[in-house]
Amino acid sequence: MSSSCRWLRRIALLGPSGSGKSTLLRCINRLETCDSGTVRVGGRRLGYKDDGSSLTPRAIAKERASVGVGMVFQQFNLFGHLSAKENIAGPLRWVHGWSRPDADRRAHELLRRVGLSYRADALPRHLSGGQQQRVAIARALAPNPTVLLLDEPTSALDPELVNEVLDVIKRLAVEDGLTMIIATHQLRFADEVADRIVFLSGGSIIEEGPTHEILSQPKNPLTARFLRVVGDERLPGVPS
């Protein structure tokens, strides 16, 4: 597979379960090792030496921090022993060497943006799924990443909590113009946020193109079938 998001701001990865959406995201920040091919972020091959051999875990971590790839997970993955504020401020201090007051200020600012200032001292287990995911988004944004990877950010949420998270992501997309790569099943959301859609199946890119084109006139029969099935359930408005 080959794709580039040089000029594009937001890409949505669509495709059935097991089609490789998550794996692709994880290859981008080197949480998973690619068997073949290269991924470059900002021109750099994350986690590899110049001669192509792999770096140590410690060096990879340093490089991840400096390249600036934020990630949001399906299962939120907040640090269970830290308050919402500490989940955001902690990594800033430990990874990026911020001072405590600076990190706290940044954490409060981000919590305000995701509408959770009043829950700053709550532990993750006392937050709803939607609130946890909003904190997780704030945490990923805290170090000002160049790219934000979102791995099915709403799949583990109850239906009534999905919108609060999607609203936050949409707001970030519009206000900050952040580059995002989103693996999702939500066609409507992909339609509203993404400039471009990449459709994956069985581990390879089947089709890619501008969002509206793919959603309205898919060329590949697999894409068309996927859109019909998912669209029937969630998006009656889109012609298939």
Add this chain to the structure above:
Amino acid sequence: MELFAHYLSLPYLLRGIEFTLAVTGLGLLGGLLMGLVLASMQLSRFWLLAILARAYTVIFRGTPLILQLVFAYDALPQIGIKLSAIGAAGLALSANEAPFIAEILRGGVLGVDRGQIVAGQALGMTPGVLMRRVIAPQAIRTMVPALGNETVSALKNSSLASVIAVEELTLRSTQLASSTFDFFSIFFASGLMYLALTGAVSVIQLIIEDLLDLDRVPMKERLARLLSWRRIGTLVAPISNRPAPASGTHLATGPAEVVKLVPMAPADRAARSKRVR
């Protein structure tokens, strides 16, 4: 049995407790240090280290402690390592505890939610930072009960040091009993002393668990909760003998008592939800 109370306060036996505690302390401290090394070897990326740690575990978990004690006391001097009785007991107990403690540490580390580790990696944490800031704080909480168990077991195992002439509680009790023939009183007294020691360990364990509890309520508020009837009396004073207003939600708590539910201000709610948890 009339001398039971006398034996409980006998300096000769109380001095024995000191030796028991010394051997236990040495064993646990050494066991913890060696356990840390063994656990990190087993969790390391390098398989050779893991195999070495596994081999050590097989040997020292699979042979009796009493044999290890005798070995440390009688055999080591033959190759030039001469230790005092307490030193030998401490070494053997450490070597014996280490694989058990290593297993507790390893289990605690592996028990931490995998997703959080991946999230930490994605945030750019180095393995060291990840261990110190994410894994260890959560693993320690889950390890406290098992470590409490291990402490109790080490305390009781220290009695085996009596076979290599460490004058700890068990050896002193048997010596005292064989010279006075007052077996019942003496063994009951030393049994009670062991119970007091293990009981103290349990209490310390509970206190540590409580201190590490993330949902811990400060002492002042806990007292207030114990005395909750007083708080209820002041917070929700019954509006008695007053006709119920037509609107609003009401809870009838008694024939003439009506408590009005007033929506709380958001700030109050945040403060309250914090307190309630």
